[in-house]
Amino acid sequence: MSKIGGMRKLLASSIGVTCAAALVLPLTLTTTTTATEISRPAAAPGAQPARAADPGIPGSTQSLPLAPLADDRTLGSAQGLTPRDVRPFSLLGVVWDDPDTELHGSVQVRTRAAATGAWSGWQDVETHNADHAPDRGSEERTSGRVRGATAPLWVGESDGVEVRVRSADESAGTAPAPLPSGLRLELVDPGSESTVEAPVGGAPADPPVTEPLSPDTADASAPNSDLAPLGATEIPALDQAQTQHELLTLHADGLTEEQRANPYIGPRPPIVTRRGWGADESLREKAFLYTKRVKAAFVHHTATGNNYTCAQAPSVIRGIYRYHVVSNGWRDIGYNFLVDKCGNIYEGRAGGVANPVMGAHTLGFNSDSAGIAVIGSFNTTRPSATTVTAVSQLASWKLGLHGGNPSGKTYLKSAGGNLYAKGKNVRLNVISGHRDGFLTDCPGGLLYGKLGSIRSQAARFQGRS
The missing domain is CATH 2.60.120 (Jelly Rolls)
Incomplete structure (x- = not known):
């Protein structure tokens, strides 16, 4: 079993598997020692066929x-x-x-x-x-x-x-x-959504998918199909016992001895999917890009300002997505996850929230890392306690999939930047700020000052203290 394939099996919630059983679009995933593109999966016999495009979003x-x-x-x-x-x-x-x-x-x-x-x-x-x-x-x-x-x-x-x-x-x-x-x-x-209500303080339970899905939307949803039904707008939360149980049921070659002995992982928080925030999947590159594993999480701010409501957050994300792809020329949105001022967590770059998706968030350190961006600007504005807790919850789960200790250190090899030369092995906090890998003020001084709290909270969520 491939490492990514094992990870998908590991993370299937009992609820998500039951709901998704008739809807799963199978994936054949492979992984290599370098960043790898994975093309669209072919539909297996009996799989749900691709359907018409979602209405109303484009922009x-x-x-x-x-x-x-x-x-x-x-x-x-x-x-x-x-x-x-x-x-x-x-x-x-x-x-x-x-x-x-x-x-x-x-x-x-x-x-x-x-x-x-x-x-x-x-x-x-x-x-x-x-x-x-x-x-x-x-x-x-x-x-x-x-x-x-x-x-x-x-x-x-x-x-x-x-x-x-x-x-x-x-x-x-x-x-x-x-x-x-x-x-x-x-x-x-950013366009306007006609089918999905924006979450405020946590999205409601996902209703059954009744409207047609476009082929691109189905493809983007498929890597999460072990966690939620195909086309779901939210990946549901799991409690600590459920999350640890699923970690321990991973195939033996997917876990280290330390993980089997001490399954440190935080409860999975609810995550709004790309369909939940209304991604126009026709914009991005069709293949998914993966790295080997997630050894570190870099915390960012989007620098888009704080003049938005939580109900507008999906629109802000759609705007950032279109700007990154159409204006900047990237393959997809740069961040792996985004978090709004109400603590709602959103899937970023496509490829599956549980998979080691290669982002474009920290120049020089996009390999073996995940980028978590808080929507806003935090040089003069403090992030809310709810947002800080959400970042901690997300990091404790995502890093826990790979045995990462939120309070620990790790080494990443630089691909070249303005702080570290290409090829240099750099010792970094497992949860770092963007400025730790590149000379920048991101994620803003007031969010950067919360990283100590984020690390300690994330370690507690994993059960380490």
């Missing part, structure tokens, strides 16, 4: 080239757009041609609310986003589609925009560096 992206500003005193040092009417959008960012070129300067925007016609004040967009990206030299990075980009910013439904991008201020009489070539403003409409 759109407007890409507007920036132009020199009228007050530009140094050629190439300021670009933007004057105020203008645009089609409705809710999330924005700025992209440019070369992903290895950094934008040294500032990006500011103001937007017009569609509901009231009122213009916002100027808002800063986080420009240092090169640290959230596929690893250099990886197939995803060298696809020819990847672009440089700012972080996305959630602004709510808007129909007008103005933007200005300026190089860093002159210093010691030296002219500022030119801005990257090919600057464009990306305006993202």
